[in-house]
Amino acid sequence: MKNGLKDAWGHSFYVGAAVNSSVLADKKCDELIKQHFSSLTTENSMKFVCIHPEEKVWNWAETDNVINYAKKNNLAMRGHTMVWHNQVPQWVFLDGNETVSKNLLFKRLEDHIATLTQRYGDYIYSWDVINEAIDVDKGDENNFRLSDWYKIGGKEVFEFAFKCMRQACPEAKLYYNDYNNETGKKMETTIKYISSLLDAGIPVDGIGIQGHWYYNHPNEKILKNALDSYSALGINIELTEVDVSVYEWGTAKEKADFFTSKPQDRMLEQAKRYHEIFNIASEYSSVKNITTWGLADNYTWLDDFPVKERKNWPLLFDEELNEKSVVADLIDCGNKKKTGN
Numbered sequence: 461m462k463n464g465l466k467d468a469w470g471h472s473f474y475v476g477a478a479v480n481s482s483v484l485a486d487k488k489c490d491e492l493i494k495q496h497f498s499s500l501t502t503e504n505s506m507k508f509v510c511i512h513p514e515e516k517v518w519n520w521a522e523t524d525n526v527i528n529y530a531k532k533n534n535l536a537m538r539g540h541t542m543v544w545h546n547q548v549p550q551w552v553f554l555d556g557n558e559t560v561s562k563n564l565l566f567k568r569l570e571d572h573i574a575t576l577t578q579r580y581g582d583y584i585y586s587w588d589v590i591n592e593a594i595d596v597d598k599g600d601e602n603n604f605r606l607s608d609w610y611k612i613g614g615k616e617v618f619e620f621a622f623k624c625m626r627q628a629c630p631e632a633k634l635y636y637n638d639y640n641n642e643t644g645k646k647m648e649t650t651i652k653y654i655s656s657l658l659d660a661g662i663p664v665d666g667i668g669i670q671g672h673w674y675y676n677h678p679n680e681k682i683l684k685n686a687l688d689s690y691s692a693l694g695i696n697i698e699l700t701e702v703d704v705s706v707y708e709w710g711t712a713k714e715k716a717d718f719f720t721s722k723p724q725d726r727m728l729e730q731a732k733r734y735h736e737i738f739n740i741a742s743e744y745s746s747v748k749n750i751t752t753w754g755l756a757d758n759y760t761w762l763d764d765f766p767v768k769e770r771k772n773w774p775l776l777f778d779e780e781l782n783e784k785s786v787v788a789d790l791i792d793c794g795n796k797k798k799t800g801n
């Protein structure tokens with residue numbers, strides 16, 4: 461097997477991808493994963509609504525399949541995600557027709573965590589325990605998102621989740637994961653929040669920076685500042701969902717403004733971003749994983765978000781599953797770092 465990203469960067473961090481079973485079943489994808497990646501995340505199947513849609517129903521097949529593939533191919537696994545406002549079934553928050561009590565919500569969460577970690581806890585090395593609990597635009601005065609979890613369970617529900625997770629899988633690394641947390645008010649708020657958890661003895665091991673980024677963001681300064689600031693808390697960092705959009709946030713909403721083919725100037729900018737991300741991250745011993753949200757441009761959630769049916773090309777491999785030129789550059793850069801040249 462040819463040298464891949466995972467070999468070039470293994471001295472610094474895992475290189476991961478979010479996948480599902482149909483990706484793994486595709487021969488070319490399978491080859492790419494084996495050559496380049498050392499870590500996997502289930503794209504959807506471990507989310508509450510997928511794996512535990514009803515109180516007594518558990519859907520294991522899809523996650524089992526991904527984890528068995530990971531085991532067979534010696535790939536690390538990230539667990540994604542326990543407490544999130546999205547993709548969670550309504551039964552969790554209901555008791556009959558009434559809103560569930562705080563006590564029962566905690567009990568349900570405890571059971572959910574216990575059952576899920578009993579099945580996968582010995583293999584998954586890091587978990588996104590909480591996803592996106594902070595909302596600096598529409599949150600409350602403490603910038604907590606007004607999710608059902610928070611409205612019913614208060615901020616204690618997040619603390620409880622971390623504690624349950626530590627008890628259930630003491631070896632695993634426990635992460636708080638979020639988007640837009642590499643700069644600005646979101647970063648400030650996140651740092652304050654994580655510090656307060658650490659001060660209170662809540663077992664948080666790391667920050668997940670999702671990294672849904674753009675061809676022109678983040679620049680080196682922003683990225684370094686984020687990695688410096690989070691490292692200073694004494695926690696680990698994983699870039700958990702990286703993709704580099706060819707559009708800026710909020711632009712090109714009308715069909716007339718969509719690119720109809722890969723915009724070459726933006727692909728060059730994108731390559732620069734990827735180079736900086738890997739290169740800068742490797743300067744921090746706190747960074748343990750860089751995972752892309754998907755494998756190749758033939759299948760990306762950004763084709764439908766934030767604008768429906770707008771093609772995007774945000775990943776390291778193109779629509780035909782071929783390496784973009786940045787992959788060779790990244791391998792070269794990682795190999796040089798490895799040998800100190």
Ligand code: GLA
Binds near residue numbers: 761
């Ligand atoms: C968020 C979630 C992921 C995924 C992506 C987009 O960042 O954490 O699980 O849903 O959005 O697909």
